[in-house]
Amino acid sequence: MDPNADTTAVGGHLSDLVDPLVPIAHRVVAVDAETADVVTLTFAPVADALAPARPGQFVMVWSFGIGEIPVSVSAVGDRGEFGLTVRAVGAVSNAVVAARPGDTLGVRGPYGTVWPTDEAVARDVLVVAGGLGLAPLRTAIDELAAFGTRRLTVVVGARDPDQVLYPRDLQRWRRLGVDVHVTVDAAARRWDGSVGTATAVVARLGEHHDTVFVCGPELMMTSAARAAIVQGTDAANVWVSLERNMHCGIAQCGRCQLGPLLLCRDGAVVRWDHVTELLRERGR
Amino acid sequence: MTRDHTDAGDIRRALGDHAFFAGMDPRHLDTLARMAGWSRHPAHSWLAHAGDPPDRFHAVVDGRVGIEIDAPGRDPLVVATVHAGDVVGWSWFIDRQPWQFDVVALDDVRTVAIDVDRVLDACASSEGLRSEFTTRLLRIVASRLHDTRMQLVDVYGSER
Numbered sequence: 251m252d253p254n255a256d257t258t259a260v261g262g263h264l265s266d267l268v269d270p271l272v273p274i275a276h277r278v279v280a281v282d283a284e285t286a287d288v289v290t291l292t293f294a295p296v297a298d299a300l301a302p303a304r305p306g307q308f309v310m311v312w313s314f315g316i317g318e319i320p321v322s323v324s325a326v327g328d329r330g331e332f333g334l335t336v337r338a339v340g341a342v343s344n345a346v347v348a349a350r351p352g353d354t355l356g357v358r359g360p361y362g363t364v365w366p367t368d369e370a371v372a373r374d375v376l377v378v379a380g381g382l383g384l385a386p387l388r389t390a391i392d393e394l395a396a397f398g399t400r401r402l403t404v405v406v407g408a409r410d411p412d413q414v415l416y417p418r419d420l421q422r423w424r425r426l427g428v429d430v431h432v433t434v435d436a437a438a439r440r441w442d443g444s445v446g447t448a449t450a451v452v453a454r455l456g457e458h459h460d461t462v463f464v465c466g467p468e469l470m471m472t473s474a475a476r477a478a479i480v481q482g483t484d485a486a487n488v489w490v491s492l493e494r495n496m497h498c499g500i501a502q503c504g505r506c507q508l509g510p511l512l513l514c515r516d517g518a519v520v521r522w523d524h525v526t527e528l529l530r531e532r533g534r
Numbered sequence: 535m536t537r538d539h540t541d542a543g544d545i546r547r548a549l550g551d552h553a554f555f556a557g558m559d560p561r562h563l564d565t566l567a568r569m570a571g572w573s574r575h576p577a578h579s580w581l582a583h584a585g586d587p588p589d590r591f592h593a594v595v596d597g598r599v600g601i602e603i604d605a606p607g608r609d610p611l612v613v614a615t616v617h618a619g620d621v622v623g624w625s626w627f628i629d630r631q632p633w634q635f636d637v638v639a640l641d642d643v644r645t646v647a648i649d650v651d652r653v654l655d656a657c658a659s660s661e662g663l664r665s666e667f668t669t670r671l672l673r674i675v676a677s678r679l680h681d682t683r684m685q686l687v688d689v690y691g692s693e694r
Binding site for chain 1: 553578598600602609610611612613614615617619620638640677680681684685687688689690691
């Protein structure tokens with residue numbers, strides 16, 4: 251590290267000059283409940299800011315004294331602010347979800363590959379998101395809507411209507427001309443969307459799409475990717491987001507290995523035809 | 535529910551445009567059109583109840599149809615929606631089973647309703663028509679089985 255480097259200016263992107271494994275202090279400035287067990291926390295840098303995350307990238311979030319988890323960036327704001335949408339499922343994520351405005355956590359990153367939104371300009375794009383999988387796609391959809399695709403279709407799947415993330419964003423995207431379909435696994439009669447899988451919606455669309463982004467549980471991604479390919483999308487234009495046990499974030503520890511890939515570096519966003527065979531291996 | 539008695543040509547065109555019947559031999563479509571009529575169902579009305587005899591099946595043209603389970607001790611639950619281009623009510627094809635679930639119009643729904651007895655008679659005398667139905671219904675059964683399995687594993691509930 252350059253001893254003369256200015257490491258104090260707010261708004262500088264200096265995390266690449268320090269030990270990449272050292273988290274940088276960030277303050278929680280807002281907590282928004284998304285569902286009963288999912289919240290979106292907005293972070294602002296205490297001093298140094300991380301580089302702005304591109305769509306699909308993730309950060310490592312450190313709850314002091316408890317541990318660290320990877321979380322995809324679901325919003326990027328001004329002055330180094332960013333949002334993380336987290337479900338409480340373990341010790342660290344429970345601690346993160348329990349954070350309140352004013353609390354400080356450590357964050358490092360951003361890491362990983364990005365959704366190729368720039369390649370989608372003027373193309374017919376399908377985005378399929380299942381459950382929390384909408385979080386890593388949220389900024390990608392914003393970019394796609396802003397870039398001007400030829401047509402943008404978003405299919406969102408969730409367990410039930412109460413688990414659908416970002417309802418205000420869904421409405422906003424509709425107002426921007428995005429064709430948004432929401433489907434759940436089961437619902438009361440008053441639900442005004444579909445009931446069934448995201449894959450069934452993709453099949454029902456019955457349309458060819460030039461580019462397809464899919465993120466969600468792996469079973470759902472596999473099924474939706476195959477459905478898109480059946481509809482005529484080239485497998486090389488289907489992108490999925492794969493997660494394994496991301497730990498170091500810098501391709502050193504090997505815990506996120508999938509075949510020849512280290513997903514913290516070579517993913518999480520990967521081309522479907524690059525991982526199709528890897529995902530067929532049992533016990534992967 | 536109301537039934538419209540429109541001309542056979544109108545029904546024949548609707549069948550020809552419907553995804554379920556795509557690619558079907560035109561002669562079979564002509565046969566089916568003579569067994570069918572328009573059926574309209576206002577939102578929240580019933581197309582069928584579980585246990586009803588299988589008199590007609592519906593090719594959905596407009597609106598959403600909900601397949602609903604009403605189990606004692608809990609609120610009714612829609613477990614699948616059927617949309618334009620899909621059909622609802624096919625249990626009759628195997629041993630003339632009655633309707634298996636409640637079926638409710640979630641929007642104002644328009645269907646082409648086809649007489650089950652006459653279709654079964656026609657299938658009995660035409661191997662070609664029987665084969666056309668078998669292939670198409672198997673496609674639907676496979677799709678709904680896939681969906682049911684995905685729902686069974688609660689794919690979103692197990693997210694980490």
